[in-house]
Amino acid sequence: MPMLKIPFTRKALAIPYAVFLLLFVAAPLVVLFYYAFTNGKGQFTFDNLTGFFSDPNTLGTLLYSFAVALAATAVCLLIAYPTAYFLSKLHLGNKTSVLLIFILPMWINFSLRITALKEILTMIEGNLADFQFINAVIGMTYDFLPFMILPIFNTISKLDGSLLEAARDLGATRSQAFFRVTLPLSMPGVISGVMMVFLPAMTNYVVLDMLYNSTYIMGSLIGSYFAAYNWHGGSMIALILLAIIGIFTLLGQNGSEQEDSRGGALL
Amino acid sequence: MKKYPIRVIFLLIVALFMYAPILIIAVYSFQDSANIGTLGSFTLKNYVKLFTSPELRDMIIGTILLALISAAIATILGTLGAVGAFYSKKRTNSFISTLNQVPVVNADVVTAFSICILLVVVFGIGKDTYIPLVAGHVTLCAPFVYLSVVPKLKQMDPSIYEAALDLGATPAAALRRIVIPQIASGIISGFALAITLSLDDYFIATYTKPATFDTISTYVVNATKGSYTDIKTALWALSAVIFVIVVVIVVIMNVRGNRAEKERSVR
Incomplete structure (x- = not known):
């Protein structure tokens, strides 16, 4: 290929984005890895890793994040599944318009929504510090509920209605048809929804901060290392989170919807 | 809809959970009171502050x-x-x-x-x-x-x-x-x-x-x-303003989307 006249190819259009991804996605992860396994003097060390798993405080934080995330995901699922199911079964000409009512909050700045929630909770509870775990779960549920409703609604409304009819024709009761046909077939949406709620609920510590929560989740640890300029400790936490996220993503990939639901309702 | 009053009530309760905080904040943004729960007198001072404070x-x-x-x-x-x-x-x-x-x-x-x-x-x-x-x-x-x-x-x-x-x-x-x-x-x-x-x-x-x-x-x-x-x-006033803007945008997009869909189905 002559150097002076570079022919236009469609493939070449990918180069800027590929370079961008290498610079701002791949390179930060490499650096994260390096910092996680070195100390302040640049020497290789496992101290950050063993430090995390031998400190009862950080291990407690890990367990607490799992508890908060599990509870928030369960509550979201218990609210979102019936919501999505009832919405998809509404006898209305335009279900999408009604769905939008339940999706719209995701476009309002989360910090303003959580501020509003905080005011209401303060009015109801008085001292927010007395109900830290419950408030953490309420806050996460309030923040992430739309992200659970959307993918479940999408899968249920795409289900082939004739399958349900067939089940009924073959003698299944309404509830049997639901549990043996609708529920299993809507699992991809449920898995996407769980991914959309569980991982942020482990990391989005600012929701807790805003609710005057002094309890720590995994994200809070990164925040406190960041505030202390401890890049090595913070990198290790980030790496551990990355591993958890990676495992969940691989587990979820088998069944989940391929489309992404983080704001996917725009389409 | 008449057939399933429970479903509609459930959907209304979920919508209430999602919107109550933001709506209450919106009401209080017109109030001369810094605490939710105590009613003051009507005022526009929050909006004046929002649009005149250089910091905001x-x-x-x-x-x-x-x-x-x-x-x-x-x-x-x-x-x-x-x-x-x-x-x-x-x-x-x-x-x-x-x-x-x-x-x-x-x-x-x-x-x-x-x-x-x-x-x-x-x-x-x-x-x-x-x-x-x-x-x-x-x-x-x-x-x-x-x-x-x-x-x-x-x-x-x-x-x-x-x-x-x-x-x-x-x-x-x-x-x-x-x-x-x-x-x-x-x-x-x-x-x-x-x-x-x-x-x-x-x-x-x-x-x-x-x-x-x-x-x-x-x-x-x-x-x-x-x-x-x-x-x-x-900031309560800001929440109210953003809420109204998001609702207006979503309604416009939805109406336009419906129209486009109708045209498509006519063809």
Whole structure:
């Protein structure tokens, strides 16, 4: 290929984005890895890793994040599944318009929504510090509920209605048809929804901060290392989170919807 | 609907949970009271403060500018990347799609922390240059643009591009006049998605922003930690304004979407 006249190819259009991804996605992860396994003097060390798993405080934080995330995901699922199911079964000409009512909050700045929630909770509870775990779960549920409703609604409304009819024709009761046909077939949406709620609920510590929560989740640890300029400790936490996220993503990939639901309702 | 009153009641309760805090805040934004629960007299002072305070004005304009600039860059990069990857070899394509997926599934706090380490700690780029902030927001948004353009490329009829070439169009012209118009809806929804992601972001901004700059999210989070009641109530007014803007945009998009759908079904 002559150097002076570079022919236009469609493939070449990918180069800027590929370079961008290498610079701002791949390179930060490499650096994260390096910092996680070195100390302040640049020497290789496992101290950050063993430090995390031998400190009862950080291990407690890990367990607490799992508890908060599990509870928030369960509550979201218990609210979102019936919501999505009832919405998809509404006898209305335009279900999408009604769905939008339940999706719209995701476009309002989360910090303003959580501020509003905080005011209401303060009015109801008085001292927010007395109900830290419950408030953490309420806050996460309030923040992430739309992200659970959307993918479940999408899968249920795409289900082939004739399958349900067939089940009924073959003698299944309404509830049997639901549990043996609708529920299993809507699992991809449920898995996407769980991914959309569980991982942020482990990391989005600012929701807790805003609710005057002094309890720590995994994200809070990164925040406190960041505030202390401890890049090595913070990198290790980030790496551990990355591993958890990676495992969940691989587990979820088998069944989940391929489309992404983080704001996917725009389409 | 008459058949399932319980379903409708359930949906109403969920909607109430989602909207009650924001609506109560909106009502209190017109009240001369800094505490929810105690009614004062009607006032517009919160709105006056919101629109006249230079601090609040700078913060709102800064947030919008940041969103527009990073969404524009993200849209160009993500669209080029999607088109280029689509026409590349399978290996290049899957390499780009895999890297693209990382910021999508990753926790925002991990993305933010890793970009902060790479750009600020390793490369020593000052946060005051705004480079880490914009780079971070583009990293957050571009993958979603990519994801909303790819399906449009897959839906495209490849023979039209070939036909344009056969009829004498240069590849660049064929791309501009054949491919881009066909994927335009994906580019536009990607851009809109990028804007909403940037507006809603807290973590990237916190870890990469200059100390003197605030987005709505970082400002609100810091304000809830302080106890300045006049700022607190001015932010209630901001919540009400943003709520109204989001509702108006969603209603307009929905009406236009319905109309387009009707036209399609008529044809």
